[in-house]
Amino acid sequence: MVDDVVGRNDIVAWRGPDTDPVRSLLHDLREPLAAILLLSETSQGDVRERLVSIQEQASWLAEVVAASLEGAAGDHVADIDARALANEVAGRARMSTTTTIDVEVVGECRVLARPVALARALGCLVDNAVRAAGPAGHVLIWVGSCDDAFHIRVLDDGPGLGRLAPRTSIGLATTRAMVAACRGRFRLAARPDGGAAADIVLQSRSEPDAVAL
Known part of the structure; x- marks a missing residue:
């Protein structure tokens, strides 16, 4: 069960400095590269499975770099299966952490958005949540329609907002x-029982101006 964080008074829209595209790109390349190094150095598990995982991470790196070089023209608006996207992001994150990462989908799971941009945003939130939750913690990616909008939420059971030593603000800026x-909104809130809840709010496919991204 996900806490009803949307609409709470303690939710705030995150504000920050303009994003440096180069630093943002380097930030997003860090975790996939770390996963590739980890997979290449370990002797545990099936070699073929590790090679498949390395290929997945490398393919994602190539997508991010290509989209960054081409800008919006390289990341066209598409009808996205948010369930599949959430599972892909979770799968990549699991390769380099022992934190439990689950995906829960409720109702409609398709949305119009830029695939690489949305995956980068979600990846940054999952990265932050994993760091907050710690190696034995839990992160949940919740996907579904609620309050007449489409939501992708990342919930963690870490110490809560402001209680973790900051690393950089690049992830949130990205x-x-x-x-x-x-054309979405990003909101961040403290969870009542501890931890943090990050909420990406997007236009659903049924909204009249959704195609005007």
Whole structure:
């Protein structure tokens, strides 16, 4: 069960400085590269499975770099299966952490957005949530329609907002920029029982101006 964080008074729209595209790109390349190094150095598991995982990470790196070089023209608006996207992001994140990462989908799971931008935004939020939750913690990616909008939420059971030593603000700045590219909104809140809830709010396919991204 997901806490009803949308509409709470303690939810705030994150504000930050303009995103430096080069630093943002480098930030998003860090985790996939770390996963590739980890997969290439370990002797555990099936070699063929590790090679498939390395290929998946490398393919994602190629997509991010290509979209960054081409800008919006390289990341066209598409009808996205948000369930599949959430599972892909979760799968990549699981390769380099022992944190439990689950995906829950409720109702409609298709949305119009820029695929790479949305995946980068979600990846940044999952990265932050994993760091907050810690190696033995839990992160949930919740996908579904609620309050007449489409939501992708990332919930963690970490210490809560403001209680974790900051690393950089690049991840949140990148999230804000990528969500804006999809004409969405990004909101961050403290969960009542601890941890944080990040909420990406997007236009559903049924909204009249959804195709005008």
